[in-house]
Amino acid sequence: MKHILRLGLVMLALASLAQAQAAASSAKMQGAGDAKDAITKLERSWESGMQNKDDKAVGKILMDGWQGLNPDGSTEDKPKFLSEVKSGQYSSVKLDSINVKTYGSTAIATGNASDKDGKYAYTDVFIRQGGTWKAVASQLAKIG
Numbered sequence: 001m002k003h004i005l006r007l008g009l010v011m012l013a014l015a016s017l018a019q020a021q022a023a024a025s026s027a028k029m030q031g032a033g034d035a036k037d038a039i040t041k042l043e044r045s046w047e048s049g050m051q052n053k054d055d056k057a058v059g060k061i062l063m064d065g066w067q068g069l070n071p072d073g074s075t076e077d078k079p080k081f082l083s084e085v086k087s088g089q090y091s092s093v094k095l096d097s098i099n100v101k102t103y104g105s106t107a108i109a110t111g112n113a114s115d116k117d118g119k120y121a122y123t124d125v126f127i128r129q130g131g132t133w134k135a136v137a138s139q140l141a142k143i144g
Helices: 002-051 055-061 078-087
Strands: 062-069 075-077 099-103 106-115 118-129 132-142
Touching: 002 055, 002 099, 002 106, 002 118, 002 132, 055 062, 055 078, 062 078, 075 078
Parallel strands: 062 132
Antiparallel strands: 062 075, 099 106, 106 118, 118 132
């Protein structure tokens, strides 16, 4: 009888452990989904900010040390990019697709975009600091 009781307790403990691991795994997957949703929302806010010449809104998305790499190989920093946003240089930008992959406190958004000058593939790299996602680097490649 003692053996049956011990066996029952061991099985109960194993079942509890398995349930806890499943819950932790589910929470981790939910966290990744939350991050993907947050990055997608930031990408759409960035798009809207460019279309509306809202350099302040775009500035909140970019880390101070943000670097952009243009299709011609030139680079730009945050202040230069924001002045171009304000001037309307990017007001015709439309994000055609957004794909997000997360790696802990790093997220990479890729997709296709278009504007009055053509079609592009883009990559934006985000990091999470203090619970806030910020873009740290971007690259555009002309595809059409």
